[in-house]
Amino acid sequence: MNDEIMLWSFIDENGTYVIQKEDERTIMYKVVEDDIDLRGIQIDEYWSEVNEREEIEGVKWGDKVAIVALDEEGKVVAGRVDRVHMGEIWTGEVQKTETGYKANIEGANIELPEGYSYKYILIDQLENQVDGRWIWDRYVDKKVPEGAQDFKKEIEFNKPQTMVVMVVDKDGKVRDVNEVLLNYIRVEIDMNKGTFIIKEAAELPEGYSYGYYGYNEGEEWWQEEGSIFKGKIIKVGEEVSAEEKEVVVVCIIKDGKLVRNVTGIFTKKNYNNY
DSSP states (O other): OOOOOEEEEETTTSOOEEEOOOOSSSSEEEEEESSSOOOOOOOOOOEEEESSSEETTTTOOOOOEEEEEEEETSOOOEEEEEEEOOEEEEEEEEESSSEEEEEEEEESSSSOOOTTEEEEEEEOOOOEEEEEEEEEHHTTTBBBTOEEEEEOOEEESSSEEEEEEEOOOSSSEEEEEEEEEEEOOEEEEEETTTTTEEEEEEEOOTTTTEEEEEEEETTTOOTTTTTTTSSSOTTTTTTOOOTOOOOEEEEETTEEEEEEEEEEEOOOOTTOOO
């Protein structure tokens, strides 16, 4: 038996644990107390079948969900146990203020066990990893950092920064981490001319710059953060050609590497494939 099942699980915008099925086989799930050996396990009435999209109410952070695939005879042939994490953090609307910027923060909304809490800090590092060390590695399983504050859905900032969100247990230890870039940028596209422009954006720290790359359907469509940048530099206020690409991704780069993908824009009026 192996753990290869074609599905993905995530926390949606309402804080609900969701299983999205892509596997053609029958998929079953069950919330379990501990890690269990799925080899030869018998499926009983306590297991539930996964539809194309299954929203599982009542699942909290730290819960464990066993997921298995059955063959035509109802035998378990693949399976895994998911430990439920906090999920993705992302920014909603970002506005200019008199003193800087204000961002609405989405995510960090799955229910936590009693005594646990969400905390956050802001750091000046824009990269999500440095020398192969992820932001996660700096904080997880350590004491909550000094200056951490209770998580809130609206954050003010005056320069591009990274917001580090943590799940902290009752003893003040960081148990889970995710992060999101706080930045302000406004991009406009002229579909008739096939050009786009960064109308305004927060000033980046020294050594960083904005860049862009494009892709069409069927091409490699996403450059990994931390990889060698394959695109062009763009300055704020500079109108540039989309070069007949269906999507253009504006990003932040430094020392020839892609630091962050910032925003993607559709360049074709009839583009509706994604």
